[in-house]
Amino acid sequence: WQVFRFAAPALMAGNAALLKHASNVCGSALEIEAVFREAGFPKDLFRVLLIESGEVAALIARPEIRAVTLTGSNRAGESVGAAAGKALKKTVLELGGSDPYVILADADVEHAVQVTVQSRLTNSGQSCIAAKRFIVVPEVREAFERGVVERMKLASCGDPMLESTQVGPLARLDLREGLHRQVRESVAAGARLILGGEIPSGPGAFYPPTVLSEVKPGMPAYDEEIFGPVAAIIPVKDEEAAIAVANDTSFGLGAAVFTRDLARGEKIAKERIEAGSCFVNALVKSDPRLPFGGIKESGYGREL
Structure with a gap:
């Protein structure tokens, strides 16, 4: 496409x-x-x-x-x-992206979980505009984290030619090795592995849906683009910290904000988040009616 x-x-x-x-x-x-x-x-x-x-x-x-x-x-x-x-x-x-999805205190957590996991698993996680960093405030962190783990756990892995498959193989074996290195190094630096994180046996470049929590600066899951089915949950103390973390990246492709206050969400999306496009209560996607592209190290110019 x-x-x-x-x-x-x-x-x-x-x-x-x-x-x-x-x-x-x-x-x-x-x-x-x-x-x-x-x-x-x-x-x-x-x-x-x-x-x-x-x-x-x-x-x-x-x-x-x-x-x-x-x-x-x-x-x-x-x-x-x-x-x-x-x-x-x-x-x-x-170019690349490390799209932040910001989950605020008044977010519809069930909806946020559904959208963020759907985005994270797009093309088995191999999408420049997939959700990469899940930034969540204390009020909803426990419920959001639990929901993400439950939904990622239910994702069906297997033959990409079957309509029922949600997670297929990565594009190449060397890309799987690179992804696994990022997970291992993040865990070694203090991230908490709460789902997946092990290379399965058998043929194909498969990698299981994986969830990391307690992700912080200095970890590959925070600093680098994660191109695979790995969710990086980043807890923050409040809304201001969430926005700061969202912008604390060399990338600037897409972003999303989750809140029941649409006016507030749109203000944050328009004025506070550094990204080529920012969505409210929805996953990042391109639209043939609008030019598409990023800022910062996510590239320049716009595709029609």
């Missing part, structure tokens, strides 16, 4: 498009190319390039390329941004 999100407006505006896919999904990229071809688009209007990452900078420098958009890691963003800047090409970078 991210490919179509960039391609649809670009093609409608009269451009052609080239897709350099992630290194592990060339099959998906070729299927997308086939979709455009079978839909009747002119030949070569949308093409997939089966090239190595090391060839991208030279491609960007070619005069035929007028603009570049990337959805990917911050490391990839730095590389593409540098190449595009050197060649004076317009650029949109949609």
Whole structure:
């Protein structure tokens, strides 16, 4: 869907498009190319390039390329941004996120649990706009934490081709190893592991729904993007501390605030939270009617 999100407006505006896919999904990229071809688009209007990452900078420098958009890691963003800047090409970078979901004292806890867990498990936790950091005030912490654990525990893991599956495998085995390292190092630094956290036996890059509590600065679960089904619960003393923690990150993609006072929630979302978009009592999502993108190290520019 991210490919179509960039391609649809670009093609409608009269451009052609080239897709350099992630290194592990060339099959998906070729299927997308086939979709455009079978839909009747002119030949070569949308093409997939089966090239190595090391060839991208030279491609960007070619005069035929007028603009570049990337959805990917911050490391990839730095590389593409540098190449595009050197060649004076317009650029949109949609990079990582460590989206905070702030649970205030007057929140509907049951609703907050449902939404935050749904967001956290989107694409098995592999979404830049998934809930990453669950920031909760004392009044509702116990109920919220208990609800998150219960709901994560019920998530069905298995074959991603089955409609009933909620958590499938991660994209690669090395990504699972990196995720597990983040969990282990967070626990070693004092985080409390209250669900999951163990690599299952058997084939596939599966990782179980995992919940960490007592997450604090200095832990990977606080400082880094967690790209997998791991919820990091961060207790704070009050609303002001919650907002400060929400903004205490190099990322700024999305955020959400949960409160029964909609006017207050909208004020916090509009004026206090540092993010490209902030939702009230709802999960972060893109909408084809609105431009989408982040601030800070989550990138720059907006996708239509």
